[in-house]
Amino acid sequence: MTSFNSIIAAVAVVGLLLGHGANAQEKQWTKITIGTEGSFAPWNYEEGGKLKGLEIDLAEDICRRAKLECSFIVQDFDGLIPALNVGKIDAVMSGMSATAKRAEVIAFSQPYATGGQTFGIQKGGPLEALPFKGELINLNDEASALDKIEKLKAALKGKTIGVQAASINASFLDRYLKGIVDVREYKATTQHDLDLSAGRIDAIVASYNYILDAAKKPGNRDMLTAGPRFIGGVFGNGSSIGLRKSDVKLKAMLDEALIASFADGTYKNISEKYFGYDATPQYKR
The missing domain is CATH 3.40.190.10 (Periplasmic binding protein-like II)
Known part of the structure; x- marks a missing residue:
């Protein structure tokens, strides 16, 4: 029963x-x-x-x-x-x-x-000369992408990178630059912008279009994009x-x-x- x-x-x-x-x-x-x-x-x-x-x-x-x-x-x-x-x-x-x-x-x-994702840095800083400036790197072609990421690691080693929590950029850093950079996560992208302008972090990783817009705002006038733009793979x-x-x-x-x-x-x-x-x-x- x-x-x-x-x-x-x-x-x-x-x-x-x-x-x-x-x-x-x-x-x-x-x-x-x-x-x-x-x-x-x-x-x-x-x-x-x-x-x-x-x-x-x-x-x-x-x-x-x-x-x-x-x-x-x-x-x-x-x-x-x-x-x-x-x-x-x-x-x-x-x-x-x-x-x-x-x-x-x-x-x-x-x-x-x-539009892709890229690095945001402060003008005149050590990361302004990151290689592959403006180049589009497709992570779907991972073999080619990894070769270029290896060349980026030397310049990024030991640097502190700001990123929005739970974002695709956080996933990118975890997958490709874990142990190379120190990652600092933020609730909102505007928070990592403040720390970048104050010199508390060395760079951010964010949407290319976001960084271009953020650089127009008071307090961010020295913000620049640096290095390549990434698409595909973890970026979807x-x-x-x-x-x-x-x-x-x-x-x-x-x-x-x-x-x-x-x-x-x-x-x-x-x-x-x-x-x-x-x-x-x-x-x-």
Whole structure:
């Protein structure tokens, strides 16, 4: 009897789960809540009590196209994926790269930016002469990338590098420069900028577009990019909208809206406004 009751209970649970799954698939999306960090200019930032940035303008455009009412919640970067998976938010737009590790727990839209990651340093410092300045190194070609990273290690040995916690840049340092550099993690990128300008760290690793924008701000006038730009590998396929794996219909709606924005030049105008160049990615219709 106990065994029979257990079977019935198991079937009931499965039925509930299947019913829940069916309801999730049939959901008619009319509004969504988007999580963003709100302190990662030019991607997303607060100014005068309002959210601004490339991702804010892009979200407004794709929400209009998808006929969605969209609102934003500001959340620490390392809490965005947990907030998504517990249902506090429905999407993430926060300069989040679509990496293989993150794809184990969430889904991603079509990428909308692939600017790469690089080193930020202070003008006149010892790291200004880092090799491979401006060169694009694709970590998907790891054999070639490792040869160049070995050449970087001599200049970086013993240096203190600032990085945002739970970021792809933290993963990069752990994988390729562990034991070579001292890593200091920060809750927000603006915090490592302050330590860099004060000379408490030797460099940062961050988004190329982020560093270009940060260098325009008071207190960061001596900030420069140094060394190569990295793409691929631990850095993933570029910044994308993070979504729950179960929300297949919402992903399709947002992908369609993104591609339409790329195709008619709207995204080009948005990226030129915030990045200073056309960052329209390659895409498939």
